[in-house]
Amino acid sequence: MSLEWFINIITNNWPMFLRGAWMTLVISTIGTIIGALIGLIIGVINTIPKGNGGAKKWTLRTINAILTVYVEFFRGTPMIVQAMVVYYGSDLLFGIDMNRTFAAILIVSINTGAYMAEIVRGGIISIEQGQFEAARAIGMNHWQTMVHVVLPQVLRNILPATGNQYVMNIKDTSVLNVIGVTELFFQTKSIAGNNFRYFESFFVACIIYLVMTIIVTQILRFFERKLTGDANYQMLDDAALIRGPEQTK
């Protein structure tokens, strides 16, 4: 082990590291975004008021039951096993030869969706009842209440948890090497298999993972601050009042 070896490994293999890191970022980013959307949709469906009886109630009950099975299944099994089942299962059962990258994004998305569904549900439940009532009192329906009042607050509240999920995804995509996805871990394994310098190669991978997660965390912090808004408000003076509110922004 020596510094020389690190430098050698990087100079000889940087395109592979870079491609691997890029693949990891693509899969985890798209997977997190789609997963968050799945979570949002499920969270909203799960909190639709059941009403009192009728077809609507039973439809919602059935949908909720199916969604519960989905959430429990993907939260309760390891992603590495899901990857094997989905990738080989789709071939065996449906004769679909899935593109590996597509399979990877699919698995990360549905996996993230299962976690995010619970996070979003928690986020919606934590919004005070008064917010829903105020929206209903001015005549908004469930959908309008969700879109214009509740979800903006939920998004702000779940952002830290979503960021956490994103960071986990960056790390956990490494398990997708079992279905041959050419992400960072897979690439590092190939590099080490060629030079037999396992420690040094994986140490480089380690640093790359760390850099990616730190950068992503910082970007999310920035968005959190944006969504929180200014600490202080500006009181209008007489001149602004005369001009009207349009020009004050």
Add this chain to the structure above:
Amino acid sequence: METIIDIQHLSKSFGTHEVLKDINFSVKKGEVVCVIGSSGSGKSTLLRCINLLETPSGGEIIYNGKNILGNRQNLNTYRTHLGMVFQQFNLFNNCDVLNNCILGQVKVLKRSKDEAKDVAMKYLKVVGMDRYLNARPGQLSGGQKQRVAIARALSMQPDALLFDEPTSALDPEMVGEVLKVMKELAQSGLTMIVVTHEMEFAREVSDRIVFMDKGVIVEDGTPDEVFNNPKHERTKAFLQRALK
């Protein structure tokens, strides 16, 4: 005068607990009705039944000659005709002051943004909050929040405004500023139903006082009748406690 809301034989139960029993009363245009009564007597439940935040168990709510409970299609439209001011303000936390007053106008009444802004400014001025357009609910005092909540309700230009103990969550020094706004609204001819523990306000401002006890309306009359010559023992006992 024209009757805005007419409530007949209204009842409400939560499970086996009957909270409202055979409530009959009506509100005319321009009238200010204060609802008083001890805690747990059903005042909030009555108000929430009127704008259907709670579904009544029985009876009729007649609005514009139609029984609202008969046809459940247009509940949201009906609600836009009744404004509601809550004890806990319930301003939209994701919106600043101006947007709190605009959101319902644009999304529910389908007004243009410009028109909504003009209307919002008009009512924010009425409540004295037109300088705080960019402030978020969390940055305002309780009294300021409640005044914005009143402006939000007024911006929908409802036929009547319902208040559920609008000053009960406020520090004593802020009660005055909210009551002052409400007094001005009452004098301007707005139809108001106010649940309140502020007896002085009720006596001074209302056209009618409704006294509730254990889910029934015990007394319904002018402030003079109810405060000075109460007919029922229960009213007397309550007033003695409330006015001491």
